[in-house]
Amino acid sequence: MSILTNSAQVSESAKNFEFLGDIIDIVPFGSGHINDTFCVTTTNTAGISYLLQRINHHIFADVAGLMYNIQLVENHLKRKLPADKQALADQYVLSIIPTKEEKLFFQDTDGDYWRMFVLIRNTKSYDIVETPQQAREGGKAFGQFQLNLADLDATKIVEVLPNFHNIDFRLSNLNKAIEKNSEGRLAAVEDIIQFIRARESRMKTILKQAKDGLLPLRITHNDTKFNNVLLDAQDQVQCVIDLDTVMPGHVAYDFGDAIRTIINPAAEDETDLSKVKLNIPLFEAYTAGYLGEAKGFLTAAELDSLLEGVFLLPFMQGVRFLTDYLEGDHYFKVAYSDHNLVRTKTQFKLVSELEAAENELQAIIEKYVK
Structure with a gap:
């Protein structure tokens, strides 16, 4: 904007x-x-x-x-x-x-x-991850980023976007939009709301663990899409950019958001949901790159939380799209009246695909934790 x-x-x-x-x-x-x-x-x-x-x-x-x-x-x-x-x-x-x-x-x-x-010279970035090597470098970049900031006190960082990855906050906003139904769109999304309700408890896992003191507060990037990594001429990591959203958070948020943006080859507003699929080799490559850098400083609870982040981030993005749809499309730019609804369905289809592959994804994480 x-x-x-x-x-x-x-x-x-x-x-x-x-x-x-x-x-x-x-x-x-x-x-x-x-x-x-x-x-x-x-x-x-x-x-x-x-x-x-x-x-x-x-x-x-x-x-x-x-x-x-x-x-x-x-x-x-x-x-x-x-x-x-x-x-x-x-x-x-x-x-x-x-x-x-x-x-x-x-x-x-x-x-x-x-x-x-x-200006950082002689570098390149990619909007879309096309190869496992690129995915591995993306994981390596954000793993290094978190590792190098692990000894910096997260409480020194200003929360410039309060509640950015707070699922309680996002669900509260959705509930207000449902109650108000200002655009009269609620009847068209009852099945989607049921989908959300069935998963609310699990999606609060990271937040609950954090409140219980099980997950340490870290400095996280909070916008881990691949084009925020600059690569050199050999496609090796040179720099992580776009530090505007650096805030206190939990490592699973960064891991989950990165996976959300690389594992699904379909566009965020794809109308053909059959195209929403998982690219498991890219997931494995990113995980290998990330844990190769980060596993040494992460706690056991943080390692266990990574897969929860993979489910949470597309779920939360879907909640945000749906909230905006119910409120009349004020936050996200739309090209047509149901644009945010299409985006919502795409995110929740991704959640469903991830759920179906949960055991496989968990096995990959465990492989690189060892």
């Missing part, structure tokens, strides 16, 4: 940051839907380019907290880099360029918030 931006506003905002050289060019960059992003080329002789972003403060209202989180994580990850990468740390860790007033962001006269990062 980006906002219209004029070129003068972009150029003037860029000038407030402490980059090398003089600006040569500023062009739109990437395909993100939340923030407006631009590549800034300057006259510096080091070959460094920059990413300028206007932060969508309608979603991230606490901009100071957001940037504090990113700086805290950036500094911690840089300290974990091996000696041979320290000199080029800004090519392995997303790095903030401060303003000329030594602040983490700039607010313009229109009230918009801007930030700048070093």
